[in-house]
């Protein structure tokens with residue numbers, strides 16, 4: 001079977017985008033999982049952090065689903081939503097749209113360039129909840145705000161939230177960021193364990209200066225990625241809660257793949273986050289897949305380069321130069 005795809009990335013968190021809406025690929029969730037497992041493999045196949053599936057929607061301009069590279073489905077992916085948002089807007093010839101995701105219908109819109117020559121999209125990250133049952137995190141309390149988790153780390157304090165995928169965040173020093181702490185505890189909470197039965201995305205946050213943070217995330221279902229959009233959104237919210245940053249103000253969030261901008265809106269106890277950043281298309285291709293064959297991908301052809309990466313590298317150089325100050 002021939003399937004069209006676009007390789008794309010948000011902050012170098014990279015995806016394969018497959019539009020099922022005009023073509024009857026007859027994918028079911030087993031096939032979507034198998035495609036994610038096979039095609040995301042960086043050693044033997046195309047390589048990516050996940051697959052974005054675009055599907056028809058009865059309630060929005062399109063439906064969007066995200067499968068991690070380990071074949072599990074996530075309720076949300078922020079960097080992927082910017083890419084999906086761009087794809088849907090360009091396909092429909094519009095500047096904004098609503099995309100149906102597993103737990104919410106979310107607004108996406110074309111945005112002024114975050115850096116010269118970079119296609120930029122703003123996406124809504126919502127709903128946000130701090131109830132531990134929503135992650136889930138099995139502790140005998142309702143929320144976890146800047147607290148220790150017994151058995152996880154003696155030195156770090158954590159905040160847990162779902163946006164709506166689950167996140168565990170902690171604000172760290174440069175020394176803690178450079179240590180093995182993040183790997184050790186992320187592996188622990190993403191293998192079968194009593195605290196997080198569904199796993200969790202673990203972010204280490206470094207406060208750089210007012211209005212600017214660095215976030216590195218070990219993603220559930222993937223491992224370390226260059227960036228995680230929902231994690232950067234959740235982390236920005238946590239820094240506002242701790243009075244390190246301000247509500248409603250743009251915060252620059254640096255990551256290992258570049259930088260994005262987040263703004264957190266607070267109305268009473270309700271939070272929404274704007275995530276603004278690149279939606280970069282790398283190449284488009286047609287692939288031949290056979291689900292009965294090991295590795296599934298049998299041939300890839302008609303590859304076309306979008307030539308957007310050279311400009312993106314300039315954003316990365318700018319981000320690296322800024323980070324070298326800290």
Ligand SMILES: N[C@@H](CCC[C@H](N)C(=O)O)C(=O)O
Pocket residue numbers: 013066068073074075076077078079080165166201219220221222225227228229230231
């Ligand atoms: N990279 C994503 C998040 C993808 C899903 C995540 N690994 C999960 O399982 O919750 C992002 O940009 O938000």
